[in-house]
Amino acid sequence: MPLQCIATLHQVPPSDWDALLPSPQPFLRHAFLSALEDSGSVGGRTGWQPAHRLWFDEHGQLQAAMPAYVKQHSYGEYVFDHGWADACRRAGIAYYPKLLGAIPFSPVGGARLLGDRQGCASLIEALTTALHEEGLSSLHVNFTQPACDEVLQGRENWLERIGCQYHWSNRGYRDFQDFLDALASRKRKQMRKEREQVAGQGIEFEWLGGHELSEAQWDFVYHCYANTYHVRGQAPYLTRAFFSLLAERMPELIRVVLAHQHGRPVAMAFSLLDGDTLYGRYWGCLAEFDRLHFETCFYQGIAWAIEAGLARFDAGAQGEHKLIRGFEPVITRSWHYLCHPGLREAVADYLQQERIDVLAYAEQAAQHLPYRHD
Structure with missing residues (x-):
């Protein structure tokens, strides 16, 4: 099968995985992700079960990949969907397990779909089709960068969510x-x-x-x-x-x-x-x-x-106290594919208003930066 799921990153040679990375960012490296697994920080009873997805071409060559985890809760993600899960619980809809494309415990923007664009698009298409068969309620891809946004933008039933962080620029x-x-x-x-x-x-x-x-x-x-x-x-x-x-x-x-x-x-x-x-x-x-x-x-x-x-200093998520110390508001993005049509419709309505609020907040926050206006 072109799409494969692996339960540990050790099933991929480090050189093959790292060859897909578009930048030297440390969080995506085989060394970082395998250290999470080998140390017991993910896997076991943590609620983070490695389920990385690989896409192979017709010659059996690794063409695309996504670091992914089956989640039994929403902790350690920093894109907060606890309200969605609670609404599902009250409505009798199973929200967990869900699939998360992200770096555990790391609210840092970066590549989430690794490899060439066609391979990434094929991976996403096959993965969303297989969600229901795998007993997964949804797929969430957190803290993306533009290349991933371009693959998911306009794709049927995918919802974009924005947030705000504070980064310092040199x-x-x-x-x-x-x-x-x-x-x-x-x-x-x-x-x-x-x-x-x-x-x-x-x-x-x-x-x-x-x-x-x-x-x-x-x-x-x-x-x-x-x-x-x-x-x-x-x-x-x-x-x-x-x-x-x-x-x-x-x-x-x-x-x-x-x-x-x-x-x-x-x-x-x-x-x-x-x-x-x-x-x-x-x-x-x-x-x-x-x-x-x-x-x-x-x-x-x-x-x-x-x-x-x-050029930059990313000091982590949240923290309005960063504003007066020179950290500027930056918009972050995540993407969500919800299998249940009723849940998807309700979340889509919520995200429309949330987007307006976040953009207004970021604009207002920028007015409190400490820089001189000569």
Whole structure:
């Protein structure tokens, strides 16, 4: 069959999978996705069952692929459809299991349909036809980029959903001071004060690559990461083993900033990078320090991105507090194929109004950016 479903990425040679990638983004690499599987962060009882889809041409050559997971819940996706699932429950419609084309726990835009356009279109066509036979209620493709949007745009019964994130763009800054000089006076003073408050607590920062951290330091990184979930009474999505596997398989793409107070580590921020973007992913601290979150997660990342000559800093989903720190509103997209016609019609109506609201919000949010208007 041209369309195949595999339960682990190890059924595809890393070179074959990575050859389909249109960019060096770390989240799509065989090394990243297989580390999620091998560490137990997905699979088992996590509610994320790997079900990657492959499309082969008539010669048996891999032509297209989609990282995909059968989901028994909607946690860890960051495109929130809990309301749709609840409506189905009340109406007696099975919403789970569903199929999700996404990177687990990673609200980062990127390719979701991998390979040439014709192969991707064929994969999607065959997959949507097979959903009902596989006992799946729907197919969701989250945080897409234009190439995927072009394949799904106008396709029958597919619904587009938009959202809003905040990303920082490097406008050719020479250093962090140059960035500050581009801000309105009041905002510039506020950032300086926040950074001085952190320094006044005796906190210093150290940036390390993936190959430079010891296992003891990775223990600290994981302890900080897990603590952000434990304080909310939740279990962390990722296991400790994931971080060691990632450090082993793609250390050159890892950057960790450690915050030290009088020589003792107290907080960290974990990031990944590609050719032009720094992706802030996880953060955590062992005690409360005034303004430490802003410094560790935002200002340190901005300064590092400027020094490295990167074009963008994506510090993660949500967070209106990013606006006044120079992160601009960016529209994100996801696509949804719902098999039940009544559910599809109701969701389509909802998305029409939501789209108007999101676009209006993004336009309004842009008015609160801190940059000077010369």
